Amino acid sequence: MVSTASIDPKELQYLNGFGNEHETEALEGALPVGQFSPQKVNYGLYAEQFSSTAFTAPRHQNRRTWTYRIRPSIAMGDFEAIDRGLLRTGPITEVPAPPNVMRWDPLPLPGGNVDFVDGLTTVAANGDAASQTGIGIHVYTATANMEKRFFYNADGEMLFVPQQGTLLAYTEMGILHVKPGEIMVIPRGVKFRIDLPEGSARGYICENYGAPLELAERGPVGANGYANDRDFQYPTAWFEDVEDNFTLIAKFSGNLFAAALGHSPLDVVAWVGNSAPYKYDLARFNTMNTVSYDHPDPSIFTVLTSQSETEGTANVDFVIFPPRWMVAEGTFRPPYYHRNIMSEFMGLIHGVYDAKEAGFEPGGMSLHNCMTPHGPEAAVFEAASNAELEPHRYEDTLAFMFESRYVIAPTEFALNTNARQQNYLKCWDGLKKYYNGSKD
Incomplete structure (x- = not known):
């Protein structure tokens, strides 16, 4: 038995390299040669392959990992449906999607003991999880460890963007310690718990239903x-051999299901492959950026992308706006x-976003849908139009964007919550009107 209490996040070890074939073992000789x-x-382990792409996907796109575990994953009870709370899945059909600009204050932390799963709230989604297109956008607010509960998502991979508080993610492939300013991706189907x-x-x-x-x-x-x-950092092998009454929660076809387990599912002693959780420090x-003229398109800030079937048109792009110099002339x-x-x-995540200097708070969010006009608020336009154009550094800022080719439909909760800023449009x-008929 390996106790989770013995893990010091400062001592965690990681494997580096995005999409690489990694191999790691917690016990010497656990990996077959x-x-x-x-x-x-x-060690009497079971071999189990985990595939997050089709078997026949091209080599450069194929993602699979061989795990060597104490028990195979099928050693479990039957699933039964449970309440999904405020969790929703695309397509969103409970309310019509309006073309209005929308913005929200940060969702408050819940009172009492609420773990990661119970604290999930869906803000918007698009596409169709059943056809593996589109994304779901959620906010997590949690005040308790998951304890004897584990979770996996069969509908999509999960891109975590922490804004407040660190996460200690215990996954089948190892442990990831993730703080605000970093991101974490957990592939579709990987079991984990969050402390x-x-x-x-x-x-x-961002729950990505589409291509990894x-x-x-x-x-x-x-x-x-x-x-x-x-x-990009992947976890090294870590396992626990614990027998107790545990619960495995699955997000499957838009609903939540729970099954009983008599042991911890985090019993992978060794693994080799390229489908595993990973993290990335956005400061890297x-x-x-431009050093001549004109503000560049946001695609120049893309960290990760999931492409659709149309080349060059993303199912979702994950884009960041970090500290940076602005030097453009005229x-x-x-x-x-x-x-x-x-x-x-x-x-x-923190600081101030350059196009919205008031009302867009850390932990807040905004939605500007397909063909909905938007841009700098009135005060920002005035200041930027008359500023001295000397080199300027945006220092205290870290914003991000989930950009998708599909209309992002807000949930009924998102449209009606008190956190929605009903007067957002007034910032414009x-x-x-400056036009006076003179070109000067």
């Missing part, structure tokens, strides 16, 4: 821009006014 499924595995070293946590989740997230292509940027493979993103430097076929959901009320 030369084949994946020998007749008998050392809260600081007692509470809040953050965002991958690094964006660099194009003319060349070999070293954007996110680099080496900076190599920002590309240019309106904040984002220009725009309307897109792509829909944009934004969140703020001060836009003046």
Whole structure:
């Protein structure tokens, strides 16, 4: 038996490199040599393959991991449906999706003991999880460890964006310690539980129903821009051999189900493959920006992408707006006014976002859907239009965007919650008419 209490997050070890074939073992000799499924595995372990892409996916896209575990995953009870609370799955049909601009204050932390699963709230979604297209967008607010509960998501992989409080994620492949300013991705189907070293946590989740997230292509940027493979960290093998009354919760086809377990499912002693949880420090993103003129499109800030069947058109892009220099000459430097076929959901991890200097708080969020016009508020436009165009650094800021080719439909909760800013549109009320018929 390995006690979770013996794990010090400062001592956690990680394997580096995005999408690489990793191998790691918690006991020497647990990994078979030369084949994946020998007749008998050392230590009396079971060999079990975990596949998160089709068996025949092209080699460069194929994701699978061989696990060597104390018990196979089928050693469990039957699932029974449980209350899904405020968790929803695309398509959202409970209310019509309006084309209005929308913004929300941070959702408050719950009172009492609420763990990660019970604290999930869906804000919006698109596509159709059953056809593996689109995304779900959730906020997690938690005040308690998951204790004897474990969770996996059969509908999509989960991109965590912590905003407040660190997470200690115990997964089948090992442990990840993730703090605000970092992200974590847990593949579709991987079992895990979440502990809260600081007692509470809040953050965002993009549930990706589509193709697994991958690094964006660099194009003319060349070999070293954007996110680099080496900076992504995977856990090393860790396991617990604990027999007790546990519960496994599954998100499956938009609903939640629970099954009884007589042991911890985190009993993988060794694994080898390229489908595993990972984390990334957003401060390591190599920002590309203009040094001549014009504000660049947000795609220049893409960290991870899930492509749709249309080349160059993302099922979802995960984009960040980190601290960076603005140097452009003769240019309106904040984002220009725009309307897109792509829909944009934004969140703020800390600081101030340059196009929204008031009302967009850390932990808050906004939604600007397909062809809905948006851009800098009136006060930002005035300041940026008259600013001295010398080099300027945005320092205290870290915002992000989930950008999708599909309309992002808010849930009934999101439309009616008191956290929704009903007067959001008024931040543009001060836009003046300057036109007077003279080109000067």
